[in-house]
Amino acid sequence: MPTPLYPASPSRLLAWLDCPRRYRMQYLDRPKPEARSQRAHTSVGIATHNVLRDFWDLPQSRRTPEGVAELVRTSWIDVGFRDPEQSASWRARVTESVVDYLRQVDRHRQPLGLERAVALRTDSITVTGRVDRLDDRDGTVVVVDYKTGRQAPSEDDARTSLPLALYAAGAARVFRRPCVRVELHHVPTRTVAAYEHTTESLERKIAEAESIAGDLRRVDADFAERGIESLSFTPRPSPLCTWCDFRAHCPEGQQMGPEKSDWAGLEAVDPSGLRSSVESIEEKP
Template sequence: MEQIGFEFDVQPRRLSKVSPARLATFDDCPRRYRLAYLERPTPQRTGPWAHSTLGAVVHNALRALFDLPVRKRTPQRAAALVTAQWKDAGFADAAQAAIYRERAQGWVSDYVESNDVEMDPVGLERWVSAPVNPETGEHANPTMIIEGRADRIDQRGRELVIVDYKTGKRAPDEHEARASQALAMYAVAAARTLRMPCHRVELHHLPSGTIAAAEHTPDSLRRQLVRAEETAGDVRNATDTLEAAGEQDAADSAFPPRPSRRCSWCDFRPSCPAGQQAAPASKSWDLLAP
């Protein structure tokens, strides 16, 4: 989506609105980006994935937990919230779903037992947005608008902290937290939206109970924004090419497939012959942590 900005004595500038999800989708596979965000009606997709269902349940349970008064944020209530939020979508059968429901209950109850849940976050599933210019700083004319929804934003002392929940197979480390473009974008946007410094980002891995944290510097945040702007420029050029041509050949050229093993579990596999040829189809529960 494009937005027109106006300033006196300055040519109108198109500001691209970019989110971590859109940028990551384009980086992974331009064709998937087109199918997800540009094609209308949206092409055929796969059914639900069990690992996505599991992640959504845990996220929703923790959000509901922090909406409760502090005295009610107990391990038992956390486990009950998993039950209340639970869905079986994507699991092999009811028996497998029951196994992972019990695991998720243990994850969130252990999380409440091991972490401080008495503070009230300043944001839960909070949408943050900010105009930025990666090259010349906060007060320069913006070149794009970054936006997205952060799982949780804490205030610790006089600074904000971005918290992102993970339920995947592998526990993340400090490098992954520092390298996450999404967390960096949330940190910048949260600082501008809430008008407080934000440099610390954390990945909370529920299955292992570990927390991977990183402290950003102004330079490391700027590098992530520069990378985001480069991808945003590629998206804009591809979109302009498609709009100018309006033909299927142009769509395939501007948004080519990028086949990889990820094609096995791509949502748009049913609508992408290149993905079908690149890798065998995964079962909807194959990405669950063992």
């Protein structure tokens, strides 16, 4: 019998690279260990993404600052903040940043796709994901991914991003059009970090995903046979442990320092810690 294709998502692949134990708890353990409550920067990120999705459903007459403010009000998630005052302050900041971001967007040109599912199939894996926005520019498809963290992304971030490359390859196959340009749009600063892949660079990223998935196929099988006794999920302690949603179940992670507060992601730039947490909560199912 042929070997079934390994089903994966970009976030699943990255979770393994970050920490094998977190990967096990997040994707394999049943029942799944209880995760910590949602942090404030996660609430900000989800609300911002929802507003930027729903904006394009508004009629042209309501694509205004007032229309955006109403979307923020109805999409706001009041979870993880220090107090009601901090929540209200950040709601105002998100409203302002989204309005300023949309001022530089052609609001009369409807995107090709919003939170559009794309899929990629190779000889060994199938990857599915959901892209924040897909633009049609001169007959080509452009992948747009929104970022809301404190640190603006760089061109190198766009170049090295495994999810963006997989989204581009998937979008090209779904729409049967060229898709080589990927963009990270940092909403708070309106920074756009872009990279144009080549056929060769996309093939390298697909090969990287296949390699990671090969490791996951092996450890998933080991877990199915041995359960939590498997030795394949040694934790990888790092500064990310202070942000980890499963820290309460990992003694090694607890030794990496005190846990970050629910609102720490709003107060200080910590790119190493925020990257993992944001990738996790922005997983496209």
